[in-house]
Amino acid sequence: MKKTLMLLAALAFTTAGTSFAQTAPATTTTKVKMHGGKGGHGPKDPAKMADHKAGKMAKELGLNADQEAKVEQLFLARQQENQALKAKYGADRNAARTEMKASHEKYEAQLKSILTPDQYAKFDKMKDEHRGHGKMQGGGKTKVKAKA
Template sequence: MKKLLILLAAFSISAAASAQTAPVKAARGQHQKAHNKDLTPEQRADRAAQKLTKSLSLSAAQSQQVRQLHLARIQQQQARKVQPGTVAKADRKARHQAMKGQRTQYDAQLKQILSADQYTKYAQMQVDKKAKHQAKRQAKG
């Protein structure tokens, strides 16, 4: 009986100790954002083109065009970046309108590259992505 109690105590102590030493995992979104910051614009464009190629079954020519389009978009975004907190509200509204215009231009260029079916599927993917994002925002708060 005494051996059983000692064995049980040793087991519970070892289980408690191993539970406390488990590494803490970063949230998926935070890890992904940190990883994307480490990538060059070319690598980010490659990743985006590969993702669209896989999901929309793009041809090699389409994939290359999408890559170039993404690269130009990423470079525009980098040129537009300013230190946070240094922009007045009026400037933020102007920047927001400029971003909307660039998004519209991007969509128009993408529509020229993709077939009608591919663009329809892409548009649906964007709607789904927006709905998922809205659901996350509502869940948080």
């Protein structure tokens, strides 16, 4: 546990040190979208993303400090593994599908072991709502009656 935290701290300091070592700011006139998210802010630091996601989850599910730390480590490890898979397979998502599915199942099982049954049930419900399940009934199809 301590080794993992020390490794994460060293990684964070190394990343922070290299980001401040830039000699001149890049000047561009257009925003370039570097990721699929909102805005043109570019890719985020995996450690910051893991911290943000764990904090949000702690707030929504009522995690204690120990659970939040474990969830943050889990998210960071998952992001690093996903980056490795993206580097390995590139844009060929079909080739990576089985490894990605196995990775997802592994992390879901680890998350389930960290959370209480009530917290996991709430998390599962939030996932479904986020994906759009429960928002529309009948597979998203709506019937429109024609006026006579």
